[in-house]
Amino acid sequence: MxxxxxxxxxxxxxxxxxxxxxxxILYRQINNAYANNYARLMDSGxxxxxxxxxxLISHVESQQPPAISELAFKVIQPERVSFISYPYEWSxxxxxxxxxxxxxxxxxxxxxxxxxxxASAYNIQFVRGKAALIDTLSFENxxxxxxxxxxxxxxxxxxxxxxxxxxxxxxxSQLLRVYIDGVPLDLASRLLPVSTKLNFGLLTHIHLHxxxxxxxxxxxxxxRTSTSLRVNRQAxxxxxxxxxxxxxxxxxxxxxxxWGDYYENTNYTDGAFEHKRQLVREWSIEKKxxxxxxxxxxxxxxTREAASSGAFTVSFDIDPAAVEQNYRTVKSKKxxxxxxxxxxxxxxxxxxxxxxxxxxSFGARGxxxxxxxxxxxxxLAISNNVPLLQLANFFAAHCKxxxxxxxxxxxxxxxxxxxxxxxxxxxxxxxxxxxAFSTGFTIHRSxxxxxxxxxxxxxxxx
Amino acid sequence: xxxxPLLYLDPGSGSFIIQILIAVLLGLGVALRASWGxxxxxxxxxxxxxxxxxxxxxxxx
Numbered sequence: 001m002x003x004x005x006x007x008x009x010x011x012x013x014x015x016x017x018x019x020x021x022x023x024x025i026l027y028r029q030i031n032n033a034y035a036n037n038y039a040r041l042m043d044s045g046x047x048x049x050x051x052x053x054x055x056l057i058s059h060v061e062s063q064q065p066p067a068i069s070e071l072a073f074k075v076i077q078p079e080r081v082s083f084i085s086y087p088y089e090w091s092x093x094x095x096x097x098x099x100x101x102x103x104x105x106x107x108x109x110x111x112x113x114x115x116x117x118x119a120s121a122y123n124i125q126f127v128r129g130k131a132a133l134i135d136t137l138s139f140e141n142x143x144x145x146x147x148x149x150x151x152x153x154x155x156x157x158x159x160x161x162x163x164x165x166x167x168x169x170x171x172x173s174q175l176l177r178v179y180i181d182g183v184p185l186d187l188a189s190r191l192l193p194v195s196t197k198l199n200f201g202l203l204t205h206i207h208l209h210x211x212x213x214x215x216x217x218x219x220x221x222x223x224r225t226s227t228s229l230r231v232n233r234q235a236x237x238x239x240x241x242x243x244x245x246x247x248x249x250x251x252x253x254x255x256x257x258x259w260g261d262y263y264e265n266t267n268y269t270d271g272a273f274e275h276k277r278q279l280v281r282e283w284s285i286e287k288k289x290x291x292x293x294x295x296x297x298x299x300x301x302x303t304r305e306a307a308s309s310g311a312f313t314v315s316f317d318i319d320p321a322a323v324e325q326n327y328r329t330v331k332s333k334k335x336x337x338x339x340x341x342x343x344x345x346x347x348x349x350x351x352x353x354x355x356x357x358x359x360x361s362f363g364a365r366g367x368x369x370x371x372x373x374x375x376x377x378x379x380l381a382i383s384n385n386v387p388l389l390q391l392a393n394f395f396a397a398h399c400k401x402x403x404x405x406x407x408x409x410x411x412x413x414x415x416x417x418x419x420x421x422x423x424x425x426x427x428x429x430x431x432x433x434x435x436a437f438s439t440g441f442t443i444h445r446s447x448x449x450x451x452x453x454x455x456x457x458x459x460x461x462x
Numbered sequence: 463x464x465x466x467p468l469l470y471l472d473p474g475s476g477s478f479i480i481q482i483l484i485a486v487l488l489g490l491g492v493a494l495r496a497s498w499g500x501x502x503x504x505x506x507x508x509x510x511x512x513x514x515x516x517x518x519x520x521x522x523x
Contacts (some may be wrong), residue, residue, distance in 0.1 A: 149471055238488025
């Protein structure tokens with residue numbers, strides 16, 4: 001059968017149903033095959049409990065005609081998620097919270113006679129600041145005796161990358177960008193220090209698990225059909241709690257960065273810093289964007305000035321420590337409209353997965369109404385040699401309004417970047433910058449930042 | 463028992479076997495804890511409140 005044009009390209013694996021988009025609205029078709037499970041989810045009270053706890057997105061049943069009518073049981077309209085992010089864009093605590101949310105959901109589901117039939121990190125999104133499940137069709141009726149079908153997926157999507165981040169290097173989260181179905185356990189087992197074999201959870205769920213996979217790789221077992229291979233309810237709960245304890249014990253603290261002192265290592269004076277904050281706040285309030293991307297958001301000080309206008313603001317940064325701190329701020333202040341994410345602007349997230357259409361690229365998730373690019377242009381133009389005209393084209397493709405800071409060569413931060421290399425950037429001047437950006441933008445404001453050589457611009461794409 | 467048509471994930475043979483071994487071991491722990499709870503209750507210890515809704519905030523440290 002041919003998939004209808006409306007079907008979303010990432011939504012094809014699960015025969016329970018799929019997402020489709022019609023007239024800009026996202027719907028989920030529930031297939032007949034899933035009818036019983038859906039009824040149980042709604043009637044058991046599990047749906048209400050999870051939605052109330054912020055662990056599952058809400059939906060309403062819709063009268064829209066289905067996309068494939070011969071399979072259809074119902075059409076639902078799920079709550080729209082402000083921004084879809086992926087596990088390779090999350091900080092350590094974001095992935096950890098996503099893992100704990102998955103296990104929390106599984107425990108609640110078990111109490112009401114259901115179980116998660118998948119445990120994909122891609123089914124979790126940050127909604128109003130908290131990790132929540134977005135796939136309403138992830139539940140199946142729990143049959144006592146059956147093992148957890150999603151155990152392997154949980155270990156690959158969550159436990160292995162978290163352990164690698166905690167025990168080896170936080171940058172290993174990027175393995176998730178290579179392995180779409182999570183980090184292979186044999187690879188995780190090889191990379192983790194031998195000492196992790198003394199940790200019961202990691203010994204069993206990663207090291208022994210990897211050995212068992214190797215040992216039984218070419219043998220067929222079907223425990224679901226066997227009466228001797230049963231996991232009773234107590235054992236099932238024991239397994240989920242063991243995963244939960246193992247995840248909870250994994251911690252990561254950034255080393256080598258001045259934790260919490262990011263802005264003290266800059267050359268700003270308080271006056272310059274305050275002036276910048278004030279301009280970002282004023283321009284955000286004036287333009288009232290619904291969504292803002294802060295590109296190079298660091299720990300999110302200016303992100304929050306934009307967010308104070310009511311905008312949903314995604315704060316991207318290349319530094320895992322900055323993103324981690326930013327996320328901890330979101331949690332401690334219970335902020336609902338700030339989403340910190342890890343992103344290297346010189347190599348942004350590509351389109352990934354089957355046919356390169358399962359996971360959207362960074363650019364495909366835009367454009368947005370407003371982008372901030374503060375204290376970032378010198379890193380792109382000088383450290384990464386990107387010509388100013390290309391930078392202008394890049395920003396013009398991703399936003400309507402741009403708040404951008406030009407940092408001239410006289411600035412001590414640029415001096416640092418040029419200290420170890422030849423200055424091959426004759427066009428990198430304020431005039432050169434304005435000329436390059438005038439090709440794609442109309443410059444509405446330019447304000448000299450107080451007590452500095454820097455300039456802040458408000459521009460609109462042509 | 464038979465495979466549900468909705469089981470679209472391959473659970474993996476090795477993953478199933480190891481899970482069963484671990485689960486049996488951990489199940490014993492859960493059972494022991496439960497009986498320890500009833501022993502304590504028998505001797506008049508206060509029961510801890512049900513944790514179900516206290517963990518709604520899926521926070522990590």
